[in-house]
Amino acid sequence: MDPALSNSTQCQPHRLHNALPCLLGIVYISGFFLNGLGLWVFGCHVKKWNASMVLQFNLALTDVLITPVAPFIVLYSLTDHWPYGQFLCQLKVGLLSAHMYGSICFLTLISIHRYLTVVQGASKSRCADKSFVKKLCLVVWVVLLLQGLPFFVILETSEVHNSTKCLSIHQSGMAVLYFSYNVVVLIVGLIVPFTVCLVCYSWLSTYISRLNARSLKSRAMKAKSVQVIAVCLLIFTGCYVPVHVARTIGVTVKLFYPAHCELLHRTEVSYYVTFTISSMNCCLDPLLYCFASKRFREAFQSYITSVRCLFPGSR
Numbered sequence: 001m002d003p004a005l006s007n008s009t010q011c012q013p014h015r016l017h018n019a020l021p022c023l024l025g026i027v028y029i030s031g032f033f034l035n036g037l038g039l040w041v042f043g044c045h046v047k048k049w050n051a052s053m054v055l056q057f058n059l060a061l062t063d064v065l066i067t068p069v070a071p072f073i074v075l076y077s078l079t080d081h082w083p084y085g086q087f088l089c090q091l092k093v094g095l096l097s098a099h100m101y102g103s104i105c106f107l108t109l110i111s112i113h114r115y116l117t118v119v120q121g122a123s124k125s126r127c128a129d130k131s132f133v134k135k136l137c138l139v140v141w142v143v144l145l146l147q148g149l150p151f152f153v154i155l156e157t158s159e160v161h162n163s164t165k166c167l168s169i170h171q172s173g174m175a176v177l178y179f180s181y182n183v184v185v186l187i188v189g190l191i192v193p194f195t196v197c198l199v200c201y202s203w204l205s206t207y208i209s210r211l212n213a214r215s216l217k218s219r220a221m222k223a224k225s226v227q228v229i230a231v232c233l234l235i236f237t238g239c240y241v242p243v244h245v246a247r248t249i250g251v252t253v254k255l256f257y258p259a260h261c262e263l264l265h266r267t268e269v270s271y272y273v274t275f276t277i278s279s280m281n282c283c284l285d286p287l288l289y290c291f292a293s294k295r296f297r298e299a300f301q302s303y304i305t306s307v308r309c310l311f312p313g314s315r
Contacts, residue, residue: 011170011258011259011261011264011265012161012261013080013160013161013163013165013168013170013268014265014268014269015079015080016077016078016080016269016272018078020077020272020273020276021074021075021077021078023276024073024074024077024276024279025070025074027276027279027280027282027283028066028067028070028073028074028279028282030282030283031063031064031066031279031280031282031283032064032067032070032282034282034283034286035060035063035064035282035285035286036064037286038060038286038289038290038296039057039060039061039064041296041299042056042057042060042296045299045302046295046296046299047299048295049130049295050128050130050295051113051117051127051128051129051130051132051133052110052113052114052117053289053295053296054130054133054134054137055106055109055110055113055133055137056110056288056289056296058102058106058137058140058141059103059106059107059110059285059288059289060285060286060289061102062098062099062102062103062106063099063103063281063282063285063286064282065095065098065099065102066095066096066099066279066282068091068095069088069091069092069095069096072084072088072092073092073096076166077272080163081163081164082157082164082165082166083164085157086155086156086157087152089155089157089166089167090151090152090155091152092166092167093151093155093166093167094148094149094151094152095148097144097147097148097151097185098144098145098147098148099282100189100240100278100281101144101147101185101189102140102141102144103281103282103285104189104190104193104236104240105140105143105144105193106137106140107193107197107232107235107236107285107288108193108196108197108232109136109140110228110229110232110288111196111197111200111201111228111229111232111233112127112196112200113127113128113133114200114204114225114228114229115200115203115204115225115229116128117225118204118207118208118222118225119203119204119207154177155167155174156171156173156174158171158173158174169250169251169254169264169267169268169271172254172258175251175254175255175258176255178251178254178255179251179252179254179255182247182248182251185244186244186248190240190241190244193236194233194236194240194241197229197232197233197236198233200229201226201229201230201233204222204225204226204229205226207222208222208225208226228288231287231288232288234284235281235284235285235288238277238280238284239277239278239279239280239281239284240278240281242274242277242278243271243274243275243277243278245274246267246270246271246273246274246275247271247274249267249270250264250267250268250270250271253267
């Protein structure tokens, strides 16, 4: 059978409004700048690291992971055509997946770390051990690498209505694969970590509410940990939940109702809108490690002060 025919669809793909790719480009540029600056401060200006900062540094790494393929993603969104070959398509999807689920994983670990260090105490919790956390981060990166390898085997580009598609809902021949993959990552990549963050937030809030009010400083520090987990939950809810819901609806419609073109088009637009929103996590994550780490803020302020000293006229 002709691959072009096997991957054809009854529904005509529609190009996105140009505003979405432009917004996506702005998000990627902003995220690269913010996280690049964060990595610079972490690497060059923070002298003494703790376990929390190791997790925050790795979170920043997942955010810049998308940088090599970001221009291709924006251009593909703009033209609805993938002329860059199958390997770059597979690389794009692999890095996208590692970027999203790496970020989710490290946000979850930050929530767990905050909960355990507050409830068990920094001296008793393994999560407060910098060496242990480094090994844990290494395991996460190995898992992210392994989860991306299957894309180089099973993912293909397809010709649909004289246009090459890469990870598109209009690839009829990939509908079963996309549906199956979505079920797995929805459960493992979103529902489980989101539930863990919710539990950490709930338990930590309950624990802090029972603290003796006399230890005001200690209570304030622990309350800040609740706020950090709340920020993690906010990023989950605002960035990751909508795109997973939209993608689940999209692959379900494509597999079971492929002839409902209007419904398919609406779900496709919804997916790309929520995908753009989910990409904003690379701009929100820096707020998390700025907010959570006093050492980072001090190092950043010291860096800004040193820059101002070089340009006294700018004061």
